[in-house]
Amino acid sequence: MNVVNEMKLDILSRSANESFARVAVAAFVAQLDPTIEEISDIKTAVSEAVTNCIVHGYAEKLGRIYITVRLTDTGAVQIKIRDAGCGISNIKQAMEPLFTTAGGERAGLGFAVMQSFMDKVSVRSKVGSGTTVTLTKHLALRVKANG
Amino acid sequence: MPVRIETNGEVVTAYLEGELDHHSAKAIREEVDMAIFKDSPTLLVLDFRDITFMDSSGIGLIMGRYRVMSGLGGEVHVANPSPQIAKVMKLSGLDRLAQINPAMKGSKAQ
Numbered sequence: 405m406n407v408v409n410e411m412k413l414d415i416l417s418r419s420a421n422e423s424f425a426r427v428a429v430a431a432f433v434a435q436l437d438p439t440i441e442e443i444s445d446i447k448t449a450v451s452e453a454v455t456n457c458i459v460h461g462y463a464e465k466l467g468r469i470y471i472t473v474r475l476t477d478t479g480a481v482q483i484k485i486r487d488a489g490c491g492i493s494n495i496k497q498a499m500e501p502l503f504t505t506a507g508g509e510r511a512g513l514g515f516a517v518m519q520s521f522m523d524k525v526s527v528r529s530k531v532g533s534g535t536t537v538t539l540t541k542h543l544a545l546r547v548k549a550n551g
Numbered sequence: 552m553p554v555r556i557e558t559n560g561e562v563v564t565a566y567l568e569g570e571l572d573h574h575s576a577k578a579i580r581e582e583v584d585m586a587i588f589k590d591s592p593t594l595l596v597l598d599f600r601d602i603t604f605m606d607s608s609g610i611g612l613i614m615g616r617y618r619v620m621s622g623l624g625g626e627v628h629v630a631n632p633s634p635q636i637a638k639v640m641k642l643s644g645l646d647r648l649a650q651i652n653p654a655m656k657g658s659k660a661q
């Protein structure tokens with residue numbers, strides 16, 4: 405499995421960038437000729453992870469979000485989304501469906517959406533230094549007409 | 552305007568537009584709540600035909616409106632979600648709180 409292409413984004417934690425980030429990642433992944441469903445799964449998962457950086461990691465303060473997308477020759481998409489925010493003290497608990505530390509109208513379903521829409525979700529985090537979420541999806545490689 | 556409201560006093564229908572994420576949810580929530588508090592309807596219909604994207608912020612928005620409507624003794628229906636949106640809704644178990652009416656096959660969004 406070799407990485408055949410890679411891109412990086414470095415964006416401010418402005419909520420307007422939620423839409424930018426998911427669209428930019430989707431545009432990059434488009435070169436693997438994904439299905440419409442695969443693309444919308446990826447956009448939804450990216451939106452969840454980026455929103456978490458903004459809402460929780462930086463708690464509406466301004467910081468930077470770093471996104472790296474790698475494509476492999478076996479049709480895997482690996483997306484790393486990192487913030488240098490507050491970190492997560494109990495990752496296992498944070499990933500449980502309906503668990504949320506935010507009041508208001510958060511459903512606590514972001515990680516559940518990421519897990520159901522991607523093949524693999526891994527989280528590394530350190531309180532006080534930040535969180536990295538790695539999302540992986542294996543696309544069904546379709547044989548292109550022109551080889 | 553992200554929301555177009557139609558009402559007959561009893562039923563408020565909110566036609567939502569565009570992408571429903573954390574960024575857009577606040578404005579949508581304010582407009583829908585304004586219509587609810589003005590009319591105290593028995594039914595709120597959230598029509599998703601013109602929503603092109605939704606993540607868990609949308610689930611939070613629907614659950615929040617469910618709580619507001621329950622407080623008034625009313626109900627929430629969700630109409631015409633796209634397949635992507637229906638998939639997010641299904642995962643959330645939202646169908647236990649609000650009736651979800653999928654887009655009819657062959658019907659066209661206006």
Ligand SMILES: Nc1ncnc2c1ncn2[C@@H]1O[C@H](COP(=O)(O)OP(=O)(O)OP(=O)(O)O)[C@@H](O)[C@H]1O
Pocket residue numbers: 452456457460461462487489490491492498499503504505506509510511512513514515516535607608611
């Ligand atoms: N990048 C992050 N930095 C710090 N804490 C995080 C981060 N991402 C997630 N969390 C923690 O994990 C919890 C669960 O996240 P999840 O996305 O599943 O739900 P939520 O964001 O609270 O609600 P929803 O995503 O449904 O709006 C959050 O409430 C927060 O406490």
Ligand SMILES: [Mg+2]
Pocket residue numbers: 452455456513514515607
């Ligand atoms: Mg979240």
